[in-house]
Amino acid sequence: MAAHLGLYAPEMSWDSDRTRIAIYAAWLSQVTGAIGKIGKDVVLLSQQGVDAIGVENGGSSSAMPHKQKPVLGELYMCTALFKASANAQV
Numbered sequence: 001m002a003a004h005l006g007l008y009a010p011e012m013s014w015d016s017d018r019t020r021i022a023i024y025a026a027w028l029s030q031v032t033g034a035i036g037k038i039g040k041d042v043v044l045l046s047q048q049g050v051d052a053i054g055v056e057n058g059g060s061s062s063a064m065p066h067k068q069k070p071v072l073g074e075l076y077m078c079t080a081l082f083k084a085s086a087n088a089q090v
Helices: 017-044 069-087
Strands: none
Touching: 017 069
16 A cells, blocks of 8 residues: 555564664663672772772761761662663563
8 A cells, every 4th residue: 555655665663663672771781780880899999908999978887987888889789780680580
């Protein structure tokens, strides 16, 4: 019918093409993995004994008030791990 009317007839319908969604999901997965890697690096570099970086506004310790916990780095790592476990279940 499209040829008879002189219209373009695509090989596949636009609403069944999922490649753009898959590309976007892959990009989001890469971004989440990169953020998780940054979080892991922050946690490892700020642990006691290494002290390569200091963490501002982290969690404090009641037993050791001078110690700062890298809460934001842990949050980034947990987000990346959650994303990885969610992908494994699909």
